[in-house]
Amino acid sequence: MREDEALRAANAAYYLAFARGDAEAMARLWAQEGVSCVHPGWPPLFGREAVLASYRDIFRNPLQEEIKLGAETVLRAENDGRVVCLEQVGQALLVATNWFRRVDSEWRLVHHQASPLTGGPAEAKMPATRH
Amino acid sequence: MREDEALRAANAAYYLAFARGDAEAMARLWAQEGVSCVHPGWPPLFGREAVLASYRDIFRNPLQEEIKLGAETVLRAENDGRVVCLEQVGQALLVATNWFRRVDSEWRLVHHQASPLTGGPAEAKMPATRH
Numbered sequence: 416m417r418e419d420e421a422l423r424a425a426n427a428a429y430y431l432a433f434a435r436g437d438a439e440a441m442a443r444l445w446a447q448e449g450v451s452c453v454h455p456g457w458p459p460l461f462g463r464e465a466v467l468a469s470y471r472d473i474f475r476n477p478l479q480e481e482i483k484l485g486a487e488t489v490l491r492a493e494n495d496g497r498v499v500c501l502e503q504v505g506q507a508l509l510v511a512t513n514w515f516r517r518v519d520s521e522w523r524l525v526h527h528q529a530s531p532l533t534g535g536p537a538e539a540k541m542p543a544t545r546h
Numbered sequence: 547m548r549e550d551e552a553l554r555a556a557n558a559a560y561y562l563a564f565a566r567g568d569a570e571a572m573a574r575l576w577a578q579e580g581v582s583c584v585h586p587g588w589p590p591l592f593g594r595e596a597v598l599a600s601y602r603d604i605f606r607n608p609l610q611e612e613i614k615l616g617a618e619t620v621l622r623a624e625n626d627g628r629v630v631c632l633e634q635v636g637q638a639l640l641v642a643t644n645w646f647r648r649v650d651s652e653w654r655l656v657h658h659q660a661s662p663l664t665g666g667p668a669e670a671k672m673p674a675t676r677h
Contacts, residue, residue, distance in 0.1 A: 451621060453661060456661075456662065459619070459643075461619060491580075495626050510584045512657065528659050530586065533586075
């Protein structure tokens, strides 16, 4: 259970880095190897450098809206864990999977994928927490 | 490299089971535990029973279109591996992540997420293979 909490904390740290537009904090969160990322509507990105560059681009976008996070579900198997959660971005609701690997006792992101929920908020629990 | 090929084969088996509407083959592909699934536009599903029921529903849908698969990228770390690929479903192009765990020498699905690519086919390699 302690590792589940550590996973939730790593997930919260991801959204805090996003909210602050903090590229250095984002870089510390991602693993060195075996990294992939699918931003909403984007083709997949592979490799640490491409993924971190995408966040720097997003952080420079003045139209990027705030993300409200909610309905986190943690699934973990030893050193492999993910948080599936909802993101509210403006009027849009997205399902995000943030996948972590435990490297040297730290949970590091190896994959992020966010996809729009088209059924509307009634189909899912609304985000409860805000980062 | 042999395990990468085994992963690709497991991924191909997923799309073959889908094309055939074969619920039993689909059930054999998914792991017993720690399972999640995000169909395009759907809220996340958790647990083997909920995920397998969703495929049975999809297989009964007469409007479900064929999926053409392409641009597979394999990322693997020991007993944990994923295939990120493109799905062409009718006129829509999706990015799918199929995440496997090796259990008793077999690669079993623990997560599927498919999200629409909004930039259009020019931004990504078109599917090259067909299942």
